[in-house]
Amino acid sequence: MPTLTVRVKRFDGKKSWWQEYKVDVKSRRVSVLDVLLRIKEEQDPTLAVRYSCRMAICGSCGMVINGVPRLACQTLLTEIKDDVITVEPMWNYRVIKDLVVDTEPNFDKLKKIKPYILRDVKEIYESDKEFGQKPEDLEKYYNFAYCIECGLCMSACPVVATNPRFLGPMALAAAYRWSADSRDQGWPIRAKIVDSDEGVWSCHLAYTCSAVCPRGVDPGFAIQLVKVALMRRAKRL
Amino acid sequence: MEILKHDLLIIGSGIAGLRAAAQAAYTAKIDIAIISKVQVMRSHSVSAEGGMSAVLYPDKNNDSLDLHAYDTIKGSDYLADQDAVELLVRMAPLEVRYLERIGVPWSRHPDGRIYQRPFGGMSVPRTTFAADKTGFFIMSTLWQETLRFDNIKYYHEHFVTKLIIENGEFRGVTAIDLKTGELKLILAKAAIIATGGAGRLYRFTTTAHSTTGEMLGYAMRAGLALKDMEFVQWHPTALVPSGILVSEAARGEGGYLVNKEGERFMKRYAPQKMELAPRDIVSRAILTEIAEGRGFVHEESGMGYVGLDLRHLGEEVLNQKIPFIRELAHKYAGVDALSELIPVRPAVHYTMGGIHTDTYGRVLTPSGEWVKGLWAAGEAASVSVHGANRLGSNSLSECSVWGRLTGEQAAKYAMEAPAPSTDEKYIKIAQEEESRIFDKLLHKETNGISVYELKGRLQDTMEQHYGPFRHESTMKEGIPKLLKIREDFSRIRIEDGSRIYNQNLKDALELDGMIDVALAVAYGALARQESRGAHYRLDYPKRDDVNWLKHTLAYFVGGQLQLSYVPVRITKWTKFEERKY
Numbered sequence: 002m003p004t005l006t007v008r009v010k011r012f013d014g015k016k017s018w019w020q021e022y023k024v025d026v027k028s029r030r031v032s033v034l035d036v037l038l039r040i041k042e043e044q045d046p047t048l049a050v051r052y053s054c055r056m057a058i059c060g061s062c063g064m065v066i067n068g069v070p071r072l073a074c075q076t077l078l079t080e081i082k083d084d085v086i087t088v089e090p091m092w093n094y095r096v097i098k099d100l101v102v103d104t105e106p107n108f109d110k111l112k113k114i115k116p117y118i119l120r121d122v123k124e125i126y127e128s129d130k131e132f133g134q135k136p137e138d139l140e141k142y143y144n145f146a147y148c149i150e151c152g153l154c155m156s157a158c159p160v161v162a163t164n165p166r167f168l169g170p171m172a173l174a175a176a177y178r179w180s181a182d183s184r185d186q187g188w189p190i191r192a193k194i195v196d197s198d199e200g201v202w203s204c205h206l207a208y209t210c211s212a213v214c215p216r217g218v219d220p221g222f223a224i225q226l227v228k229v230a231l232m233r234r235a236k237r238l
Numbered sequence: 239m240e241i242l243k244h245d246l247l248i249i250g251s252g253i254a255g256l257r258a259a260a261q262a263a264y265t266a267k268i269d270i271a272i273i274s275k276v277q278v279m280r281s282h283s284v285s286a287e288g289g290m291s292a293v294l295y296p297d298k299n300n301d302s303l304d305l306h307a308y309d310t311i312k313g314s315d316y317l318a319d320q321d322a323v324e325l326l327v328r329m330a331p332l333e334v335r336y337l338e339r340i341g342v343p344w345s346r347h348p349d350g351r352i353y354q355r356p357f358g359g360m361s362v363p364r365t366t367f368a369a370d371k372t373g374f375f376i377m378s379t380l381w382q383e384t385l386r387f388d389n390i391k392y393y394h395e396h397f398v399t400k401l402i403i404e405n406g407e408f409r410g411v412t413a414i415d416l417k418t419g420e421l422k423l424i425l426a427k428a429a430i431i432a433t434g435g436a437g438r439l440y441r442f443t444t445t446a447h448s449t450t451g452e453m454l455g456y457a458m459r460a461g462l463a464l465k466d467m468e469f470v471q472w473h474p475t476a477l478v479p480s481g482i483l484v485s486e487a488a489r490g491e492g493g494y495l496v497n498k499e500g501e502r503f504m505k506r507y508a509p510q511k512m513e514l515a516p517r518d519i520v521s522r523a524i525l526t527e528i529a530e531g532r533g534f535v536h537e538e539s540g541m542g543y544v545g546l547d548l549r550h551l552g553e554e555v556l557n558q559k560i561p562f563i564r565e566l567a568h569k570y571a572g573v574d575a576l577s578e579l580i581p582v583r584p585a586v587h588y589t590m591g592g593i594h595t596d597t598y599g600r601v602l603t604p605s606g607e608w609v610k611g612l613w614a615a616g617e618a619a620s621v622s623v624h625g626a627n628r629l630g631s632n633s634l635s636e637c638s639v640w641g642r643l644t645g646e647q648a649a650k651y652a653m654e655a656p657a658p659s660t661d662e663k664y665i666k667i668a669q670e671e672e673s674r675i676f677d678k679l680l681h682k683e684t685n686g687i688s689v690y691e692l693k694g695r696l697q698d699t700m701e702q703h704y705g706p707f708r709h710e711s712t713m714k715e716g717i718p719k720l721l722k723i724r725e726d727f728s729r730i731r732i733e734d735g736s737r738i739y740n741q742n743l744k745d746a747l748e749l750d751g752m753i754d755v756a757l758a759v760a761y762g763a764l765a766r767q768e769s770r771g772a773h774y775r776l777d778y779p780k781r782d783d784v785n786w787l788k789h790t791l792a793y794f795v796g797g798q799l800q801l802s803y804v805p806v807r808i809t810k811w812t813k814f815e816e817r818k819y
């Protein structure tokens with residue numbers, strides 16, 4: 002029965018400090034989130050953590066675990082060999098409290114790239130037809146539709162760190178996802194938005210976004226695909 | 239205190255809430271607000287795996303609207319309102335196609351048609367899906383779709399603490415902005431309650447941590463009625479020990495259930511449908527196997543379980559059709575589904591009951607009048623299409639259909655209605671609420687009871703006394719325990735004294751509402767002296783249509799929980815068969 006030492010970087014709205022908790026676990030097949038919830042329930046209910054689904058699909062519990070931006074519910078103790086776990090709030094965000102950060106600016110950036118099917122809205126809401134899609138058309142964007150908007154990519158991106166106006170990997174991957182959908186007709190509009198300093202041209206190809214993505218979305222690759230399309234003056238993606 | 243005004247307030251941002259928002263925003267240029275205790279896109283609906291039911295290509299697979307309705311009504315053990323079921327099956331295909339047009343990546347046949355898989359209790363394959371992350375893909379697409387509209391405002395991480403209803407009309411809500419701890423009064427002409435179910439009343443559940451259901455309790459406090467709360471669905475296959483769901487899609491794609499002896503035991507319980515019998519039947523079968531010593535035992539937790547066998551499906555099916563299941567089993571149970579059995583047992587999954595509404599989602603008082611300006615949709619509502627037992631994949635259809643219907647009605651209503659009144663009395667109500675929460679709850683003596691200890695007691699009581707096998711004597715013993723929990727809540731200890739992101743306080747507010755919901759489940763279950771769908775009584779093992787073909791209503795009268803009953807609406811399915819599968 003290992004005793005874990007959990008070091009948490011805390012913040013109460015004014016000051017920041019490190020706090021250590023000791024937790025006994027019966028098995029290592031539990032997640033870092035399980036451990037944090039036990040601390041909350043049994044030792045310190047003031048500890049703040051954002052969480053919900055506990056199955057790596059809602060995107061709430063992004064944080065930096067032993068130096069790597071990860072989802073707490075998706076990180077099992079079996080993957081952390083050490084008995085010391087260090088958790089910090091995600092980088093590149095304003096901290097609200099403890100491990101909870103303000104990711105709402107990400108949603109504003111997402112809105113900027115128009116993340117929805119661009120074509121006649123009346124047709125969408127008033128017709129009853131299927132636009133239709135072949136499996137091979139689905140394949141083109143499918144992997145990029147897996148984004149759970151956890152914001153880990155934004156936390157790992159060195160450009161976001163220095164240029165807050167950069168749309169960043171999350172929104173830019175969505176720009177690709179929507180433009181590459183055979184049902185969409187919005188590429189000419191989105192191309193204007195991403196063909197800018199705030200858009201794809203600020204990306205330095207660090208690929209840290211893709212490295213930390215918990216759903217394998219590969220935003221770095223999406224950004225490169227967008228760049229290629231812009232350079233080729235492609236009519237659609 | 240901040241006072242805000244909107245035309246239409248949507249409480250809850252799961253599939254029901256977001257679908258309502260999109261439809262309302264398209265219908266009218268009104269000022270719409272979505273309010274959610276989590277960040278909008280993080281709602282529980284993302285967890286839905288298996289799919290959404292709809293009759294899409296009736297000619298191709300011998301399907302029909304009537305057959306979908308019949309399956310649903312039989313699955314409900316005849317407690318569903320048949321006019322509502324007819325509306326569900328008629329609208330569901332429109333909704334699948336709407337979701338297709340806004341960009342949901344439905345899995346496809348080579349010719350571009352949307353794929354459909356078999357699901358429990360459905361006579362033909364009619365469950366559309368996007369791999370096994372259907373809920374996630376619908377949620378993500380709908381949330382981004384709402385960004386199209388500039389007349390929608392989002393209140394992320396705002397916890398609604400109270401519904402303000404006056405003279406039979408909706409007025410507004412009070413909500414805590416979790417990020418600042420500030421209480422806000424939000425007044426509106428109309429509202430849609432889409433706050434989901436209450437799975438966390440129980441300890442072993444597939445639902446998200448946020449599926450606590452307090453709003454159902456708050457609804458009773460505001461004078462509304464809950465319907466059929468005794469019907470709690472156990473999903474047969476949750477991962478041991480975490481409770482994470484293994485979707486029915488696993489059995490839809492051909493998975494078997496086996497006991498310790500390697501026997502496909504479903505042949506003794508549902509010889510025709512086997513693993514694809516409805517959930518209540520499969521869940522009781524698994525629990526019987528475990529109780530009779532034919533289950534496995536999980537070492538660390540001591541939980542009994544059976545094996546879900548997917549080995550014969552092969553790598554391609556696992557990776558193409560149910561990749562998430564393989565991933566979850568690997569991650570959280572440490573097994574590779576290709577070569578090992580997945581350890582599963584039943585877990586609480588769905589709340590068939592909910593806020594009493596009419597067929598169109600209009601919220602009704604206990605005596606059946608519409609509360610003007612108020613609708614409910616999705617799992618929070620009891621319309622009722624699921625009756626005593628929901629068929630898998632009918633919920634996403636319900637959320638989408640009634641999201642749309644309520645969104646459209648509420649938008650039209652809000653266009654006509656006068657601006658919300660900002661009478662002093664609402665400000666006073668909000669001030670009282672602020673004092674209840676921050677002065678009374680937050681400043682408690684130090685020797686009180688921990689929120690989590692009390693919540694644990696609630697969950698254990700529900701597991702022990704109101705589980706899948708019920709009996710008068712055990713249920714009767716549960717009631718004083720629940721009442722004691724109610725009483726002990728007044729001595730709760732909130733250790734976090736700050737305003738900013740105070741989850742300890744939020745957890746206490748959730749628990750407060752949950753206790754009332756638990757009472758509605760308990761009293762409803764104790765009173766219903768029959769077995770129907772998910773409500774199974776050892777002392778009354780038969781369905782009793784003569785006395786109990788009726789809906790339970792639970793509501794408060796002078797602080798006391800009361801029950802009354804309303805008839806089931808029957809249209810054309812008048813032969814109440816025994817449910818054999």
Ligand SMILES: Cc1cc2nc3c(=O)[nH]c(=O)nc-3n(C[C@H](O)[C@H](O)[C@H](O)COP(=O)(O)OP(=O)(O)OC[C@H]3O[C@@H](n4cnc5c(N)ncnc54)[C@H](O)[C@@H]3O)c2cc1C
Nearest residue numbers: 250251252254275283288289398433434616617631633634
């Ligand atoms: C693991 C799992 C898998 C499932 N798979 C399927 C499937 O394949 N097919 C199917 O048909 N059904 C499935 N179901 C059921 C289905 O997912 C749910 O019934 C459905 O998603 C409920 O959606 P909803 O919109 O009603 O509410 P939810 O998605 O639960 O959302 C509730 C919303 O209300 C908000 N809320 C709640 N209380 C408050 C409050 N006090 N203040 C402010 N906001 C509040 C929450 O923040 C959230 O936004 C599954 C269920 C589970 C648990």
